[in-house]
Amino acid sequence: MAIKNKTRYAILGILSIHSGTGYDIKKYCDTVIVNFWNENFGHIYPVLSQLLNEGLIKTENSPSPRKKIYAITEQGRTEFLNWLIEPAEYQPVRSEFLLKLTFSSNLPKDNIISMLTDYQQMHHERLTGYKKIQDDLKKGITEITPHRELFLYAPLRYGILSTEAVISWCDEILMALRNKL
Amino acid sequence: MAIKNKTRYAILGILSIHSGTGYDIKKYCDTVIVNFWNENFGHIYPVLSQLLNEGLIKTENSPSPRKKIYAITEQGRTEFLNWLIEPAEYQPVRSEFLLKLTFSSNLPKDNIISMLTDYQQMHHERLTGYKKIQDDLKKGITEITPHRELFLYAPLRYGILSTEAVISWCDEILMALRNKL
DNA sequence: GTTTGCATGTAATTCGTTACATGATTCT
DNA sequence: AGAATCATGTAACGAATTACATGCAAAC
Structure with a gap:
């Protein structure tokens, strides 16, 4: 199909x-x-x-x-x-960032570290944005019916939790990188 | 561009x-x-x-x-x-699942719950797969040079942490759904 | 009076998927 | 003998992006 x-x-x-x-x-x-x-x-x-x-x-x-x-x-x-x-179709994932990282083994250590810190920084900013929207929703600034509230809140929480996971991942890999190479 | x-x-x-x-x-x-x-x-x-x-x-x-x-x-x-x-290009995200969820407010509660449990189940299975690969890597079953190890391990950890976040998110939304509607 | 936002559309292009087509080699 | 895997490619198609083109209305 x-x-x-x-x-x-x-x-x-x-x-x-x-x-x-x-x-x-x-x-x-x-x-x-x-x-x-x-x-x-x-x-x-x-x-x-x-x-x-x-x-x-x-x-x-x-x-x-x-x-x-x-x-x-x-x-x-x-x-x-x-x-x-009907259930959502499987969507093939394509992360250019992970592709780059996979083939970065021959790059100088500093390059890899800044690659990861930049990526983490980007996600920190994204998280700040999400949290602002979340606050607006909670304070009732965004006008929505109570019935629809959860359906706008849920995707936002999805963004927040996934982004936090990415930030933790960056910490973990940066630590491994500093200890190992 | x-x-x-x-x-x-x-x-x-x-x-x-x-x-x-x-x-x-x-x-x-x-x-x-x-x-x-x-x-x-x-x-x-x-x-x-x-x-x-x-x-x-x-x-x-x-x-x-x-x-x-x-x-x-x-x-x-x-x-x-x-x-x-050079930094990875911004990639526009498209989650069919979140799109569906956003417009599901008029669906019967049971439908929405099974939608979420199915999604969570799928991620549980994905996580099991990741963990198996992680074990293989740790046990040294997959043949790789020590120098490349981290660069295969990192994307895997990315998958594991993101998937765990999605599973937690499902729990959270399912609970909100059961308490609210 | 000029810039920003509202409003609609087409054309060219590119990326990527799927289906089609073919045949050799290896395993069971 | 037959199935699975190796191996290379083309054709048709569809989805989505970008650039192009135009013009009104409102705000500053």
């Missing part, structure tokens, strides 16, 4: 929360789900046309003619639900 | 350890670095031709005519090193 266009489902998912334009969808991607999902205009617009063609979404009447407000149809909801309940 | 063909560097890296055929390279991907890298024949062979063309690799004399043994050239080593010392 070929890799299937996931953008379809991202768009359907977003429109299942609230109707909006292609631009709105992009904004949602760049804010709410940015930590684990990305889309770009060059893909959103063609897929929107495609979904419209298939009857999974429809256009709502818009205040401005140059603004196309899309809404999910009943058929779209059904198709989205079918995707939702 | 466009996403650059990473397969080039994976191949150069593998050939920097030991020369071999396209088939050997694929085998290396499917065993040694399988946990964080993947390649397929349909991409390996064209890229090998390309690298040969650019003079980054060369063919060694082979015992069999239907077997092409590739070796990295000096030029290839230089280019590989240049890539190695």
